[in-house]
Amino acid sequence: xxxxxxxxxxxxxxxxxxxxxxxxxxxxxxxxxxxxxxxxxxxxxxxxxxxxxxxxxxxxxxxxxxxxxxxxxxxxxxxxxxxxxxxxxxxxxxxxxxxxxxxxxxxxxxxxxxxxxxxxxxxxxxxxxxxxxxxxxxxxxxxxxxxxxxxxxxxxxxxxxxxxxxxxxxxxxxxxxxxxxxxxxxxxxxxxxxxxxxxxxxxxxxxxxxxxxxxxxxxxxxxxxxxxxxxxxxxxxxxxxxxxxxxxxxxxxxxxxxxxxxxxxx
Numbered sequence: 349x350x351x352x353x354x355x356x357x358x359x360x361x362x363x364x365x366x367x368x369x370x371x372x373x374x375x376x377x378x379x380x381x382x383x384x385x386x387x388x389x390x391x392x393x394x395x396x397x398x399x400x401x402x403x404x405x406x407x408x409x410x411x412x413x414x415x416x417x418x419x420x421x422x423x424x425x426x427x428x429x430x431x432x433x434x435x436x437x438x439x440x441x442x443x444x445x446x447x448x449x450x451x452x453x454x455x456x457x458x459x460x461x462x463x464x465x466x467x468x469x470x471x472x473x474x475x476x477x478x479x480x481x482x483x484x485x486x487x488x489x490x491x492x493x494x495x496x497x498x499x500x501x502x503x504x505x506x507x508x509x510x511x512x513x514x515x516x517x518x519x520x521x522x523x524x525x526x527x528x529x530x531x532x533x534x535x536x537x538x539x540x541x542x543x544x545x546x547x548x549x550x551x552x553x554x555x556x557x558x559x560x561x562x563x564x565x566x567x568x569x570x571x572x573x574x575x576x577x578x579x580x581x582x583x584x585x586x587x588x589x590x591x592x593x594x595x596x597x598x599x600x601x602x603x604x605x606x607x608x609x610x611x612x613x614x
Contacts, residue, residue, distance in 0.1 A: 361598055363443040364453070366487060375455065375486050376441050376598045382408050382489050384600035385463055387437050387577050389525070389535075389547060392492075393426040400426060402433070403492060405577055407544045410481075411488040415444075415454030418482040427524070432477075434525050435514055437463050439476060440597040455481050458597060472597065492546060515576055527576075534575035540566050541574060 356365045358374035365372040386404035394400045399420035401409040412421040423429050439460035446453040460476040511522040515531030523532055539548035540563050545556075554562055 363441075363598075364483060366483060368487070375443065375483065379441060379455075379486050379489070380598075380600050383410060383438055385437060385439075387435060388433050388459065389539075390434070391423075391426050391430040394420055394423065399488075400429070401492075403547075404438070405539060405544055405547070406542055407491050407546050408489055409492045410457075411485050412479070413482040413485045413488070415450050415480040415482050418452075418484045421481070430524070431526070433459060436461055436477065438600045439463065440472060440599050442597040444480065450480075450482075452483060455483060455486060456597075457481060531576055535577065537566050537570055538574045538577040541572065542577065 356372055357363065358365050358376070361374055361376045363375050366375050366378065367373075368378060383404045383406070386406050386408070388402050389405050390403035392401040392403060392409060397420070399411040399413055400423045401411050403409045412423065413419065414421050436459035438457060440458040442456040442458070444450065444454045444456055457479045458472060458476050459479070460473045462473075511526060512519050513522055513528040513531055514526035515534065516528060518528060520528050522528055525532070525535070527535060536549050539545075540551060543559070543563065545551045545554075545559055551559060551562060
């Protein structure tokens with residue numbers, strides 16, 4: 349650990365360390381431990397002074413706080429915001445040093461459509477999107493309970509306008525995530541594989557002691573490999589860092605040689 353502008357700093361990542369439950373944690377490592385390489389599946393609109401939150405496939409939610417003042421970020425249309433970010437993965441992180449606009453510095457969260465990136469130039473994907481958030485957003489990451497109504501993922505939006513499915517590109521009825529019936533079912537099975545019980549429609553009403561049996565049944569019938577949530581990256585060794593506008597980004601995942609699984613950084 350070191351000091352940077354009076355702040356305890358992680359020597360490896362050159363980013364702040366934050367107090368989590370009385371323990372100093374590297375902000376990159378802590379964020380990646382909870383939501384690194386996870387896919388955005390929902391948005392919880394701001395309500396009663398609580399900020400808008402991004403919900404990830406593993407059940408954790410990230411509160412969206414203004415990078416300047418740490419107040420809830422103004423999201424005028426939650427549905428439109430969800431349409432633009434649903435299905436994207438947390439790809440990389442960067443710490444933006446303190447400035448006049450953000451005296452505490454802030455975090456840049458980079459989202460991309462895929463984790464299957466093989467560019468050798470160290471550049472972020474051209475189709476990536478960024479969110480600037482206050483450090484308190486990281487402190488506020490928490491596991492959500494009952495944020496999705498029963499059957500919402502599969503049933504709520506049927507009968508909505510036709511569209512091109514974001515999963516298979518076929519034209520037809522799609523839900524609020526832009527998925528057809530078949531792809532929505534794949535997503536639901538993936539959520540069960542990942543034990544995201546609060547978001548899997550088929551897990552609703554299943555007793556906690558029976559959830560693992562449900563997961564085993566899904567794997568026995570459809571296989572262990574994720575069908576929609578993630579795809580296998582190219583095999584290569586490395587912990588990646590990216591650059592854009594002179595800023596260094598830490599990848600939210602690492603790829604191990606000979607391993608087809610994307611692993612969260614620890």
